[in-house]
Amino acid sequence: MRIGIRQKIIIGFSAGVFFTILFAGWSWFAMEGLFSTTNDMSVISRKVEITGELIVSLERLLKTSSGYLISGDKKKRDEFDVVIMRINGILKEVESHKGDMEWNTAAGRVKAGILRLGDMTLEAMFMENPVGNPRSVRLMEDSTRLAEAVINDAEEFHRIAERDKKIIMERATGRMNKTRMVLYLYFMAGLGFLLLLSFYLRSYIIKPISEFHKAVEMIAGGDFSHRIEIKTNDEIGDLAKRFNEMAGALKAFYVEVERKGVEKVQELVGINKMLEELSTRDGLTGIYNHRFFYKRCDEELMRAERYKRPLSLLMVDIDDFKIYNDKYGHQKGDTILKVISECILKNLRKNDVLARYGGEEFGMILPETGREMALTVAERIREKIEEECSKELDIEPEDRLTVSIGVASYPLDSTTINGLVKTADSALYRAKGAGKNKVVSVEPQSLV
Amino acid sequence: MTCLRHSGHFIFRLILIVFIFLFQSLIVEAGEFVIIVNKNGPLVNADMKLIKEIYLGEKTMGDTVKLLPVNFTESPLRDSFFKETLSMTAKDFKRHWLFKVFQEGLQMPQTFDSMALIVKFIKENKGAVGYVTAQYVAYVKDSEDILVIRP
Numbered sequence: 001m002r003i004g005i006r007q008k009i010i011i012g013f014s015a016g017v018f019f020t021i022l023f024a025g026w027s028w029f030a031m032e033g034l035f036s037t038t039n040d041m042s043v044i045s046r047k048v049e050i051t052g053e054l055i056v057s058l059e060r061l062l063k064t065s066s067g068y069l070i071s072g073d074k075k076k077r078d079e080f081d082v083v084i085m086r087i088n089g090i091l092k093e094v095e096s097h098k099g100d101m102e103w104n105t106a107a108g109r110v111k112a113g114i115l116r117l118g119d120m121t122l123e124a125m126f127m128e129n130p131v132g133n134p135r136s137v138r139l140m141e142d143s144t145r146l147a148e149a150v151i152n153d154a155e156e157f158h159r160i161a162e163r164d165k166k167i168i169m170e171r172a173t174g175r176m177n178k179t180r181m182v183l184y185l186y187f188m189a190g191l192g193f194l195l196l197l198s199f200y201l202r203s204y205i206i207k208p209i210s211e212f213h214k215a216v217e218m219i220a221g222g223d224f225s226h227r228i229e230i231k232t233n234d235e236i237g238d239l240a241k242r243f244n245e246m247a248g249a250l251k252a253f254y255v256e257v258e259r260k261g262v263e264k265v266q267e268l269v270g271i272n273k274m275l276e277e278l279s280t281r282d283g284l285t286g287i288y289n290h291r292f293f294y295k296r297c298d299e300e301l302m303r304a305e306r307y308k309r310p311l312s313l314l315m316v317d318i319d320d321f322k323i324y325n326d327k328y329g330h331q332k333g334d335t336i337l338k339v340i341s342e343c344i345l346k347n348l349r350k351n352d353v354l355a356r357y358g359g360e361e362f363g364m365i366l367p368e369t370g371r372e373m374a375l376t377v378a379e380r381i382r383e384k385i386e387e388e389c390s391k392e393l394d395i396e397p398e399d400r401l402t403v404s405i406g407v408a409s410y411p412l413d414s415t416t417i418n419g420l421v422k423t424a425d426s427a428l429y430r431a432k433g434a435g436k437n438k439v440v441s442v443e444p445q446s447l448v
Numbered sequence: 449m450t451c452l453r454h455s456g457h458f459i460f461r462l463i464l465i466v467f468i469f470l471f472q473s474l475i476v477e478a479g480e481f482v483i484i485v486n487k488n489g490p491l492v493n494a495d496m497k498l499i500k501e502i503y504l505g506e507k508t509m510g511d512t513v514k515l516l517p518v519n520f521t522e523s524p525l526r527d528s529f530f531k532e533t534l535s536m537t538a539k540d541f542k543r544h545w546l547f548k549v550f551q552e553g554l555q556m557p558q559t560f561d562s563m564a565l566i567v568k569f570i571k572e573n574k575g576a577v578g579y580v581t582a583q584y585v586a587y588v589k590d591s592e593d594i595l596v597i598r599p
Contacts, residue, residue, distance in 0.1 A: 080542060118550075119543060119546065
């Protein structure tokens with residue numbers, strides 16, 4: 001059976017209200033009981049008090065008559081009225097307190113005794129010449145006996161009142177103990193209820209909210225695999241289930257987006273690479289173009305300057321290229337350019353750079369290479385082209401393919417790029433002038 | 449001379465009043481008493497029968513006021529009053545009231561040991577009735593509020 005949070009709150013609130021009303025009702029009755037007990041205590045205390053007063057007044061009545069019999073003072077007769085009225089007042093108060101049968105019987109007995117005692121007192125008080133009279137002594141003795149009997153009856157009141165007082169005290173103590181016990185139980189029940197409430201709030205409200213908070217943070221941080229572990233059969237459980245479904249959907253969506261993103265990025269990288277190639281390569285031969293050649297020249301010269309290392313530049317020009325073009329056509333010319341660039345590439349070191357400088361002219365950068373080494377490399381290239389390229393090309397034997405190479409080295413020939421290019425160009429023209437198929441550096445003796 | 453005569457008369461009256469206050473029980477030896485009631489009360493026309501009923505507790509209410517009989521202290525005056533008005537002795541009177549008090553719950557008539565207090569009480573209570581000596585009434589100046597009913 002499913003009990004949602006709303007139902008739980010209603011049930012909890014109803015239970016709280018019910019027990020509060022129950023407690024209020026019980027408190028009302030308990031307070032009434034305590035007040036009643038307090039009132040009973042007050043009444044019984046007064047009962048004890050007036051029975052004491054009654055005994056004192058009876059003794060006073062006896063004293064009045066005894067006083068007359070001893071002294072013969074007629075003024076004592078006036079006291080009779082006062083004492084009788086006082087006793088009557090006390091007796092009325094005694095009778096006004098509702099008591100049990102025992103109390104009422106004692107009251108009746110005391111009243112009858114008082115009447116007899118009053119009558120006997122009058123008898124004594126109106127005796128003429130009581131002093132020294134033997135009848136007076138007898139009357140005094142009779143009065144004393146009667147008074148003692150009445151006082152004994154009055155003491156019965158006292159005893160009943162004391163007994164009732166004890167009963168009421170015991171009842172009051174019982175009530176107090178019961179009230180204390182119920183209060184203690186209510187306190188414990190209230191404490192238990194609060195503990196249950198706090199446990200429920202912590203387990204079913206606060207903890208799940210923390211779980212949601214954590215999950216939202218993790219998903220916001222990109223961890224779509226995080227799931228909320230709440231399996232309660234209520235609204236929060238439903239919410240957790242939906243949340244997990246949402247997280248799953250988000251993950252699937254994210255994976256798809258990521259996959260497409262990667263594809264796009266890869267595509268862009270390819271395009272960029274292609275664009276870069278297009279911007280740095282020569283379309284016909286596939287080697288670097290004139291612009292890239294100068295860029296690399298700047299970089300390599302900077303490196304050479306920084307590390308104080310040599311650098312050489314070769315300018316290669318195909319001898320009589322125009323004749324080949326005219327004789328075999330421009331397509332053959334293009335093939336010649338391709339074959340020669342491939343041949344040069346084969347004979348270069350890994351760090352050397354080859355670029356098409358323009359037309360049938362190639363430029364080469366040889367890092368970490370001094371003039372002597374550059375001349376050696378240039379010569380090897382010249383030889384390879386002369387030996388291998390003609391064979392590869394379908395041209396007539398008298399049309400042997402050769403190249404002229406001008407060499408310039410940093411820092412011997414120049415310390416600038418333009419200076420080096422100009423020097424290498426100059427060396428190249430001198431090689432052409434000297435009969436072509438030669439490698440020439442700045443110095444004349446370097447002619448090979 | 450007139451002044452001396454006046455002052456002599458005043459001294460005589462003063463001595464007489466002091467004498468009455470101090471030895472009133474001796475004065476009342478003669479036994480002559482008068483019954484007095486409040487002049488504005490319901491007892492102005494009371495006869496002796498009614499007075500007797502009041503003193504014996506047979507009648508306690510007059511019109512709207514409570515009837516309050518009062519006694520003088522143990523004295524020949526009181527005994528004379530009891531004998532002539534109630535036809536009983538003080539002992540009988542007290543026994544009568546002993547039973548009235550305990551059986552009917554009535555209030556016993558109050559007892560005063562001074563006639564001045566009796567007069568004062570009667571002035572203050574419209575339903576009050578009491579008795580004093582005839583001499584005393586004659587010398588009480590402000591007796592306007594009390595009415596004397598002779599037996």
